[in-house]
Amino acid sequence: MKKANLIVFLLTAMLIISWGYLNSQAQTSAPNHNVKIGVVNIVEVLTKCQENLDKEKEGEEKQRQIRVELDQLASEADALKQELENVLKPGSPEFMEKHKLWFDKQVKAQSLTKYETEVLSMESLTWTEALYEKLLKQTTQVAQKNSLDLVLNKDDAPLQGRKLSELYSMILSRNILYHAQSMDITAQVLEAMDQAYVLEKQAE
Numbered sequence: 001m002k003k004a005n006l007i008v009f010l011l012t013a014m015l016i017i018s019w020g021y022l023n024s025q026a027q028t029s030a031p032n033h034n035v036k037i038g039v040v041n042i043v044e045v046l047t048k049c050q051e052n053l054d055k056e057k058e059g060e061e062k063q064r065q066i067r068v069e070l071d072q073l074a075s076e077a078d079a080l081k082q083e084l085e086n087v088l089k090p091g092s093p094e095f096m097e098k099h100k101l102w103f104d105k106q107v108k109a110q111s112l113t114k115y116e117t118e119v120l121s122m123e124s125l126t127w128t129e130a131l132y133e134k135l136l137k138q139t140t141q142v143a144q145k146n147s148l149d150l151v152l153n154k155d156d157a158p159l160q161g162r163k164l165s166e167l168y169s170m171i172l173s174r175n176i177l178y179h180a181q182s183m184d185i186t187a188q189v190l191e192a193m194d195q196a197y198v199l200e201k202q203a204e
Contacts, residue, residue, distance in 0.1 A: 035149045035150060036146075036147060036148045036149050036150075037148065037149065037150045037151070037152065037179075037183060038142075038143055038146060038148040038150070038151045038152070038183050038184070038185045039151065039152050039153070039154040039176060039179050039183050039184050039185070039186070040139055040151055040152075040153060040154065040184075040185055040186050040189050041153070041154050041155075041156055041184075041186045042135065042153045043155070043156075043157065044156075044186055044190070045135055045186060045189050045190050045193060046128075046131060046132070046135060048190060049131075049190060049193040049194060049197065050193075050194045050197050050198075051131060051134075051193070051194075051197045052131065055127065059120075066112070066116050069112065070109055070112065070113065073105050073108060073109040073112075074109065076105055077102055077105040077106055077109070080098050080099075080101055080102040080105070081102055083098055084098055084099055084102060134193065134196065135189070135193065137196075138189050138192040138193050138196060139151055139185075139189050141192060142185050142188045142189050142192055143185070146185060146188075148185075151185070152175065152176055153175075153176075154176045154179065154184070154186075155173070155174050155176070159171065
């Protein structure tokens with residue numbers, strides 16, 4: 001009986017010692033200051049930064065040039081079609097030659113559209129990744145300047161789920177329901193992005 005009591009006593013003492021050690025370690029490792037948090041609207045920065053605005057203009061001009069080329073091919077194809085249907089004799093050498101030209105222009109227009117679509121997709125992917133890396137860099141610098149310990153993304157996009165499941169998914173993906181306006185460093189990050197972009201262009 002005494003042996004059993006001794007074992008219980010020893011186990012209790014070990015638990016108390018372990019708890020005291022873990023508690024002291026937690027207190028030692030705990031931060032000695034309040035965590036400062038900031039928020040950034042990533043979508044707003046990426047869409048409103050000058051680099052993106054310039055990229056959009058560049059893309060619009062490229063699309064305009066492609067449309068001009070496609071319109072030219074379509075016009076030439078229509079002219080050949082009219083000639084095939086109303087002028088040339090079906091089966092004649094000239095008819096067959098013009099028919100081949102019409103077919104070639106149709107294929108060229110389709111190939112051009114497919115090619116430009118794939119190129120645009122690849123370029124957009126690479127460029128967006130690079131822009132996001134720049135955003136991370138500027139966010140880090142702004143956060144350090146403001147002595148922030150943590151920066152979270154805030155999502156202000158309107159809820160527009162077409163299905164109830166989509167709406168639930170959008171709601172559950174929002175981690176920030178409220179924040180004080182003083183925590184928002186979106187404007188600072190946007191300004192830093194634009195300043196870095198100006199310096200980058202000057203260095204080119």
